[in-house]
Amino acid sequence: MLHSQSLEATPQPDLRQLLEELYRGRNLQPYRSGQSIRMLSDEILVVCRGVVQLGTLYDSGDESLLGLACPSMPFGLPLSSIRPYQAMALTDVDLMRLRLVEIEQSPMLAHGIFRHLARRLQQTEAVLAMVGYRRVEERLRHLLMLLKQEVGQPTASGTRLSVRLTHQQLANAIGTTRVTVTRLLSQLQEEGWLSIDSSRHIVLPSHTHS
Incomplete structure (x- = not known):
């Protein structure tokens, strides 16, 4: 059976702390469990609390799980070529919205997001392995x-x-x-x-x- 060793936790920069320092006073956007999350083509969203389910919808109407965005993980339309690309609050969540231009202008923020994108890549591989199980x-x-x-x-x-x-x-x-x-x-x-x-x-x- 497949082990999830690729997802063992490794020290990561605290992106949430970095966001708080850079954007002190900016309101987080809350979503309740089960709510669909609005995404824009020029925004990256970062999870500050909770878990977001990422997925797509097939022509048959069936849904497919693409990943889970957990605390500090970024997601958004600019990070995927899948269409339709859907995000739903799997639990109550708090999100911070960042415009691409903000990330481009902050090397520190871009580096923090890149590190957590690496976590998302590892997780995507784990999800691919999961959906391959028939049972x-x-x-x-x-x-x-x-x-x-x-x-x-x-x-x-x-x-x-x-x-x-x-x-x-x-x-x-x-x-x-x-x-x-x-x-x-x-x-x-x-x-x-x-x-x-x-x-x-x-x-x-x-x-x-x-």
Whole structure:
């Protein structure tokens, strides 16, 4: 089975802190979970809180997951040639909008965004590997491992996913039904592959692998 070693966390510059210093006083743009995010051709958006689901829509009407933009990650129309290119708040999110001209005029900002674009590239490869699994269970395991790398918080009992996703949100991300995700999460919990804490967050034990 594929391991997500390519997504192991490496020291990264704190882009959010840099943005706060450069744009002190600029309001963040909030979106509620499930909201579609408006994107413009001359803007880059940076996630300051939460997780954004990136995807596209096929002619058949089916949706496809392209990636997850997690805190400090940039996304936007200038960074993709896929059309239609869609962004939806997978959780409640706060975004900062940056015009391309602002980035071009700030070498420090451009460098910070480039470093986090490298994370997005690694993650894109992981998503490609995930959608290649025919079994829904393997797609779910791989998605949870991806979230572990991106939004995991170490705890005494394992790695806690800092965002709480509904079964429907997980189902949307891997192209299945809520009922199937509910069944598989119960199965994985019985196997000891994951647990659910008192606040309904998923916890992956330290020995968990995809």
